[in-house]
Amino acid sequence: MLKILSCANETLSTHTMQDGNHKEEVVHLPDKFRVDVSGGNKPAEISWTFVVVNRVLISGWAPYLGLSCERQDGIIKVDEEKPTTIFGPVQGDPVVFVIDKSGSMDTVDTFKGVSSSRDSLCYEELAHSLGGLSSSSRFNVVKYAAGASKVFPDVELATLNNVDGALQKMKGGVGGTTNTLGALTEAFNMPTAPERIYFLSDGIPNQSTQTILNEVANLDQGRGIPVNTILLHPDHSGAEAKFMESLAKQTGGVFKAVNLNSR
Secondary structure, three states, X not given: OEEEEEEEOOEEEEEEEEOOEEEEEEEEOOOEEEEEEEEOOEEEEEEEEOOEEOOEEOOOEEOEEOOEEOOOOXXXXXXOOOXXXXXXXXXXXXXXXXXXXXXXXXOEEEEXXXXXXXHHHHHHHXXXXXXXXXXXXXXXXXXXXXXXXXXXXXXXXXXXXHHHHXXXXXXXXXXXXXXXXXXXXXXXXXXXXXXXEEEEEOOOOOOOHHHHHHHHHHHHOOOOOOEEEEEOOOOOOOHHHHHHHHHHHHHOOOEEEOOOEEX
């Protein structure tokens, strides 16, 4: 059985029970919550959305059946396909997301009919991507503008608290130039090397693009770490797009230009 037992203030207490084994976890209350349930021969992951009214949780439950769970109170079957964000399918363990926080990320565009700043869109999409990671996988996030910094000293497990902590550090703080080389250096020099880097930007780097491409080859040190590049800009034929495409091609990653309609 999987049952939500209590919700108080900003914390949620959950209990899982399977074959007499009991596990309790207390976390900050988010809009969406994920819990790993072990039972039988393989682990399963169950996700669902809570309905919150005046900070009181309307709890739900569902029987645990092998590797799937019947949909009740918004519970999602573990075998359902997870929605893809602007980052695309997240592959690798560990992964590092490199996120542009330069001043141009305050630009307002429309995406799927909704107007928002590029920074707000990126934050929401990053939250969905991190929320879709298994709690046993590892991740880190690098944010950059004129400077660059990691949210954690090294990769961390994608537990609810770690994901929430990373997202808290990614809120706001937009301004400055685009130190692409500094950001990629942080990602490649992570103490635990990433299996894949997801690099998002909307502008031209501070450094020359060829300098960056040459330096990335040195930073990789023959490890073959692919860099998936995500362009958050309505012009898909400009210098920004050419650089992002070249970076992905050189490292064996995937280039993606997000379909924005500039306002």
